[in-house]
Amino acid sequence: xxxxxxxxxxxxxxxxxxxxxxxxxxxxxxxxxxxxxxxxxxxxxxxxxxxxxxxxxxxxxxxxxxxxxxxxxxxxxxxxxxxxxxxxxxxxxxxxxxxxxxxxxxxxxxxxxxxxxxxxxxxxxxxxxxxxxxxxxxxxxxxxxxxxxxxxxx
Amino acid sequence: xxxxxxxxxxxxxxxxxxxxxxxxxxxxxxxxxxxxxxxxxxxxxxxxxxxxxxxxxxxxxxxxxxxxxxxxxxxxxxxxxxxxxxxxxxxxxxxxxxxxxxxxxxxxxxxxxxxxxxxxxxxxxxxxxxxxxxxxxxxxxxxxxxxxxxxxxxxxxxxxxxxxxxxxxxxxxxxxxxxxxxxxxxxxxxxxxxxxxxxxxxxxxxxxxxxxxxxxxxxxxxxxxxxxxxxxxxxxxxxxxxxxxxxxxxxxxxxxxxxxxxxxxxxxxxxxxxxxxxxxxxxxxxxxxxxxxxxxxxxxxxxxxxxxxxxxxxxxxxxxxxxxxxxxxxxxxxxxxxxxxxxxxxxxxxxxxxxxxxxxxxxxxxxxxxxxxxxxxxxxxxxxxxxxxxxxxxxxxxxxxxxxxxxxxxxxxxxxxxxxxxxxxxxxxxxxxxxxxxxxxxxxxxxxxxxxxxxxxxxxxxxxxxxxxxxxxxxxxxxxxxxxxxxxxxxxxxxxxxxxxxxxxxxxxx
Numbered sequence: 263x264x265x266x267x268x269x270x271x272x273x274x275x276x277x278x279x280x281x282x283x284x285x286x287x288x289x290x291x292x293x294x295x296x297x298x299x300x301x302x303x304x305x306x307x308x309x310x311x312x313x314x315x316x317x318x319x320x321x322x323x324x325x326x327x328x329x330x331x332x333x334x335x336x337x338x339x340x341x342x343x344x345x346x347x348x349x350x351x352x353x354x355x356x357x358x359x360x361x362x363x364x365x366x367x368x369x370x371x372x373x374x375x376x377x378x379x380x381x382x383x384x385x386x387x388x389x390x391x392x393x394x395x396x397x398x399x400x401x402x403x404x405x406x407x408x409x410x411x412x413x414x415x416x
Numbered sequence: 417x418x419x420x421x422x423x424x425x426x427x428x429x430x431x432x433x434x435x436x437x438x439x440x441x442x443x444x445x446x447x448x449x450x451x452x453x454x455x456x457x458x459x460x461x462x463x464x465x466x467x468x469x470x471x472x473x474x475x476x477x478x479x480x481x482x483x484x485x486x487x488x489x490x491x492x493x494x495x496x497x498x499x500x501x502x503x504x505x506x507x508x509x510x511x512x513x514x515x516x517x518x519x520x521x522x523x524x525x526x527x528x529x530x531x532x533x534x535x536x537x538x539x540x541x542x543x544x545x546x547x548x549x550x551x552x553x554x555x556x557x558x559x560x561x562x563x564x565x566x567x568x569x570x571x572x573x574x575x576x577x578x579x580x581x582x583x584x585x586x587x588x589x590x591x592x593x594x595x596x597x598x599x600x601x602x603x604x605x606x607x608x609x610x611x612x613x614x615x616x617x618x619x620x621x622x623x624x625x626x627x628x629x630x631x632x633x634x635x636x637x638x639x640x641x642x643x644x645x646x647x648x649x650x651x652x653x654x655x656x657x658x659x660x661x662x663x664x665x666x667x668x669x670x671x672x673x674x675x676x677x678x679x680x681x682x683x684x685x686x687x688x689x690x691x692x693x694x695x696x697x698x699x700x701x702x703x704x705x706x707x708x709x710x711x712x713x714x715x716x717x718x719x720x721x722x723x724x725x726x727x728x729x730x731x732x733x734x735x736x737x738x739x740x741x742x743x744x745x746x747x748x749x750x751x752x753x754x755x756x757x758x759x760x761x762x763x764x765x766x767x768x769x770x771x772x773x774x775x776x777x778x779x780x781x782x783x784x785x786x787x788x789x790x791x792x793x794x795x796x797x798x799x800x801x802x803x804x805x806x807x808x809x810x811x812x813x814x815x816x817x818x819x820x821x822x823x824x825x826x827x828x829x830x831x832x833x834x835x836x837x838x839x840x841x842x843x844x845x846x847x848x849x850x851x852x853x854x855x856x857x858x859x860x861x862x863x864x865x866x867x868x869x870x871x872x873x874x875x876x877x878x879x880x881x882x883x884x885x886x887x888x889x890x891x892x893x894x895x896x897x898x899x900x901x902x903x904x905x906x907x908x909x910x911x912x913x914x915x916x917x918x919x920x921x922x923x924x925x926x
Contacts, residue, residue: 270583273855277586284593284608291600291607301885304600304607307873311593318586327580328856337639342850345638346843349826353839356830365823372819376641387816395827405468405831 270326274319281315288312344375360410365392420547424782427472428790436469436477437787441794442802444484449492449809450817454503455737455754456860457630458485463622463761464828471765472779476787478758483535483791486695486737487799488806490527490730495520495807503695503733506703510718510725517721521663526723527730528800529665530677534731535792537681538688538738542745543785545689549746550774550781556747558878559889563899565872568749570903571690573861581910584861587852591865592872594619601870602877614837621760623829623838624866627845628859630825634818635850641814663800673727676706684732688739688752695733695740695752702732738788744769745781749868753860756867763867 288308297303348371355364369388378384399405408415427433440462447458462481466474489504494511507527514523556564569592573584597608598618609615665673680702687698706728707718718725740752748770750756762769767777774781799806829838849859883889891897 269855273583273852273857274586276851276855277590277857280590281593287608287610291605293603293605297603297605302877302880304603304605307869307876308593308596308607311589311596315586315589315593318582318589321582322586325582327583330856332855334854337854338641339639341641342635342639345635345822346847349822349846350840350843352826353830353836353843356839357836365827369819369823372822373815376638376815376818378813378815391820399831407831407834 265329265331267332268326268329269332270328270330271323272332274322274326278316278319278323281312281319284308285312285316341375345372348372348375357408358412360412360414361396361407362392362409363411365395420778420782421543421786423778424784424786427779427783428476428786433473433476433783433787434790436473437480437790438794438798440477440480441484441487441791441799442806444481444486445488445491445795445799445806446484446809447481448485448488449806450488450821454489454629455482455485456625456757456863457633458482458488459754459757459761460622460625460630461824461828463625463757463764464831466761467764467832471762471767471777472783474765475758475762475780475784478761479784479787480791480794482737482754482758483531483734483788483795484799486734487528487531487795490531490733491524491803491807492810494523494527494726496810503699503736504729505696506699506729507726507733509703509729510720510722513719514721514726518661519721521661522665522669523721523726524803525663525665525800526669526673526726528796530673530680530727530730531734532792532796533677534681534684534734535738535795536789537677538685538735539785539788539792541682541685542738542741542788546742546745546781546785547774549742550771553747553771556771556895557893558875558882559893559896560899561748562872562875562879563890563896563903564747564749565868565875567899567903567906568743569861569865569868569872570907572752572864573907580856580858581907583856584858587857587859588861588865591862591867592869594624594862595866595869596873601874612837614835614841619841619866620829620833620838621764621867622832623842624845625757625760625863626825626829627842628849628863630821631842631846632849632853632859634821634825635846636853637814638818639850641818669723672723676724676727677731679705679709680728680731681735684735685739687732688736689742695736698732698736698739699729702728734792741784741788745773745784746771748773748871750864753863756860756864760867 288305291305291308293303293305348368352364352368355367359367366385366388369392370384373384373387396407396409399407428437443462444455444458447461448455458481459478462478466477469477486503490507490511493504493508494515497508497512511523511527514520569588570585573581573588595618597615599606599609599616606616683702683705684695684698687701688695703718703725706724707715710718710722710724714722714724737754740750740755743749744755744759748759748768750759759769762780767773767780826839826842829842830836853859879889880887889896890900
C-alpha cells in the first residue's frame with residue numbers, strides 16, 4: 263500500500279479531486295439561453311480544461327513517472343503549520359492592531375519560533391525594520407497604511 | 417532602428433531610470449543570493465514597488481532585478497555551493513572547487529565577466545532580432561496567436577524535466593483553470609467565485625506568484641530547519657565570510673575565456689529564444705559542449721575548478737535570460753516563468769506585449785533592450801567590487817531571514833489590494849504550493865498557464881467569431897496549422913526519443 267501511494271500518485275489524486283470539483287462547479291456557470299446556444303460561451307474553456315485536467319491526473323496516477331515514496335520525516339511539519347496560522351493571524355490583525363504593532367508582533371513571534379530566545383534581539387531586529395519599512399512606504403512611495411491600533415486612532 | 421535605440425537610450429539613461437537599474441541590480445543580487453530564492457521570487461517581490469512607477473521605469477527595474485538575481489544566484493553557487501536556482505547549478509561545478517582552493521575572488525570575477533559578456537552579446541542579438549520578428553509577427557491573426565499560446569504552454573511543459581512531462585502539462589492546465597476564476601470577460605458571467613465578492617475580479621496574478629514562489633520557498637526552508645541550526649548552516653556562514661582572495665584574472669585565463677564566451681553566448685541566446693527551454697538547459701548544454709571541446713587534458717579539469725567550466729554556464733545562462741525576452745517582446749508569449757511574471761506585470765500596466773508593443777510603446781520596448789546593456793555594466797562595475805560586502809547576507813541567520821521573506825511576500829500583496837482576504841487566500845495557495853512542491857510537481861508551468869489562460873480564451877473566441885463559429889481554422893490556415901504541428905512535435909518528441917533510444921540499446925545488447 264505504501265509503495266502504491268508514491269509522490270506522483272498522491273499528487274495526481276489531489277489534483278484529480280481539484281479537477282473533478284472544478285468540472286462540477288463549471289456546470290454552475292449560469293448562461294442566458296442565447297449564450298448557451300453559441301459555439302463559444304463562458305463554459306467552453308472551463309469544460310475543455312476540466313476534461314484535460316481529469317485526463318492528465320488519471321495519466322499521472324496510472325503511469326507515475328517516478329515511484330519515489332513520500333517521506334515527511336525530514337520536514338518540521340508542525341513548525342510550518344504554526345507559521346501558516348501566524349500568517350493567517352497577521353491577515354486578521356493588520357487592520358485592527360495597525361501596521362506597526364501587528365507586523366512587529368508577527369516578526370518577533372516568527373524569529374522566536376525559529377529559535378531566537380533573546381528578547382532584546384527580537385525587539386532590536388523587528389521594530390527598526392518595521393518602522394523603516396513603514397516610513398519608506400508612506401514617505402517614499404506614497405502608500406499609506408494605518409500605523410496605529412484602532413483604539414489609538416483620532 | 418537607430419531612432420529606437422535613441423528612444424531607449426534617452427529613457428534608460430534618465431537619472432531616475434538609471435537609479436532604478438542600479439537599485440534593481442543590487443536588490444536582485446541580494447535576493448538572488450539567498451538560497452532558494454531565484455529570479456522569479458525576486459521579480460515577484462518587486463512588483464508592488466514597480467506598480468507604483470511608470471511602465472518603462474517599472475519594467476527597467478524588474479529587468480535589472482532579473483539580471484541581478486541571476487548574478488546573485490551564481491555568487492551563492494560559487495561561495496557556498498548552494499545554487500539559488502537551477503540555472504546556476506552548473507556554475508557550482510567549477511566555481512565552488514575554485515572558491516575552496518582559495519580563489520573565490522577569481523571565480524566571482526570570471527563569473528561576472530562571463531555574465532557581462534553573455535548578456536551584452538545577447539542584447540545585440542536581441543536588438544537585431546526583436547524588431548524584425550515583431551514586424552513579421554504583425555501579420556499574425558487571432559488563430560495564430562491561439563496556436564502560439566498552445567505552443568508556448570506545451571513547450572514549457574515539455575522542457576520541465578525528464579519524466580515530468582505529464583505532471584508539467586497537468587500543472588499548466590491547473591494554471592489555466594485558475595485563470596478562469598472571476599467574471600468572464602466577454603459575457604460578464606461570474607465563474608468559480610463560490611459566491612464571494614472578493615473573487616469577482618479573479619485571482620490576482622501577484623498573489624499567485626508570491627504564494628507559489630516566495631512564500632512556499634520560505635515555508636519549505638522553515639520545514640527544513642528541523643533540529644535548529646545545523647552543521648550545514650554553520651558551514652554556510654563560515655564559507656560566506658571567508659577571504660575572497662584576489663579578483664584579478666590573468667591574460668592566459670582571458671585567452672581561455674574568449675572563445676568559450678563567444679560560443680556560449682550564441683548557444684545561450686538561441687536556447688533562450690525557444691519557449692520553455694530557458695537558462696537551465698542553456699547552462700548545462702554550454703557546460704557539456706565546452707567539456708567535449710576542451711580535449712582530454714583540459715577536460716579533466718572540469719569539476720575541479722576549470723576556467724572554461726565556470727565561464728561557459730555563466731555566459732550561457734545570462735545570454736538565455738536575454739534571449740527569453742525575444743518571444744515576450746515580439747509575440748507577447750513568455751518563454752520562461754520569469755518572463756511570464758514580467759508579462760503579467762506589463763498587462764497590469766495596461767500594456768499588451770506582442771508585435772504592436774514595438775509600435776505602440778516604443779519607449780518600453782527599446783528601453784528594456786538598452787537597459788540590458790546598462791544593467792550588465794552596472795553589475796560589472798558596481799556589484800563586483802561590492803560582492804565581499806553583499807556576500808555577508810549569506811551569513812544572516814535563517815531564523816531572522818525567513819520570517820522577513822514571509823512578511824515581504826504578504827505585505828507586497830496587501831499593499832496592492834489593501835484587502836485582508838488576499839492574505840488568507842495566499843495562505844491557502846501557499847499550502848497547496850508547498851504540498852505540490854514536496855510531491856515534485858513543477859510550479860512554473862502553472863504560472864504560465866495562469867497568465868496565458870485569459871489571452872488564450874480571448875483569442876480562441878475571436879478566432880471562432882471570425883470563422884463563423886467553425887473550428888476549421890485550426891487546419892485551414894497554414895500558419896496556424898504549422899504552429900500547432902510544431903507544438904505537437906514538441907510534445908511527442910520528448911516521449912518518443914527516449915523510447916527509440918531504449919529500443920536501440922536493447923537491440924545492441926542483444
